[in-house]
Amino acid sequence: MARLRFDDELEYAQGMLKKRRSEFATGRICARRALQKLGVQPVPILKGASGAPLWPANVVGSITHCRGYRAAAVGTVGEFMSIGIDAEPAQALPDGVLEQIAIPSEVSRLRHVQQELGSVPAGRLLFCIKEAIYKAWSPVENVWLDYDQAEVCISRDGSFEALIDRGHSEVQIFPELVKGRWRPTKSHLYAALIL
Structure with missing residues (x-):
């Protein structure tokens, strides 16, 4: 080019x-x-x-x-309808960040998920997934989506589901339940949501 x-x-x-x-x-x-x-x-x-x-x-x-x-x-x-991708370094989140991005039910599930994921930092993976969700959400709804408005369930098979609280959006085109994929490498975590 x-x-x-x-x-x-x-x-x-x-x-x-x-x-x-x-x-x-x-x-x-x-x-x-x-x-x-x-x-x-x-x-x-x-x-x-x-x-x-x-x-x-x-x-x-x-x-x-x-x-x-x-x-x-x-x-x-x-x-x-929309595409959201995110990549993050495969490192633990800095202290205090998990509490800012996760709701209590997610924190509870992360303890179990972390055991299944082994060396994959579950907190950073949750952040990566929520960023991909926001990137897919933003151009559709044109309003901010806070971290606590997407409740994510991570599966060790490389998939995730998220329940979206669309209550503050006037448009409400974005689905309430979305499914996407995630993948780790030694250096990075990747998440994608394609609607």
Whole structure:
């Protein structure tokens, strides 16, 4: 792919720290490569008010980036309602974060799940899944989804289910029960929700 300049993206990224700007730029490169496979010409991919990428007409997608990993997934409207992907380092969450992202029933289930998952950090996996859910939710409902509004059940077979509290949304298109997939590697955790 020829090197292109997207001044709107460059302007948007100006205030970011160098590391964050690099993640933003490489995430957009992944997104344009994915769009190219759909036959969509390269375009700037900015962020909307909720932080979700602003995709070209008739496209849905998601971008993820973390230390050592960047990816994008896209699809066409009509074939998909929404896509949410996330990647996280395969490390335990910092102290105090689990209490901010998990509801009591999830914390209780995580103790059991952690035994089944072995070395996979269950708390970080829960965070990864909730981020993927939010990325799928945001462009559909256009309102914030708090961590306590998605109750997640993780299965060791690489699947998850989540019950979504849609009560604060006026649109309410997003399903109340969603199912997705997760996968670990030695270095990262990945989660995907495709509707």
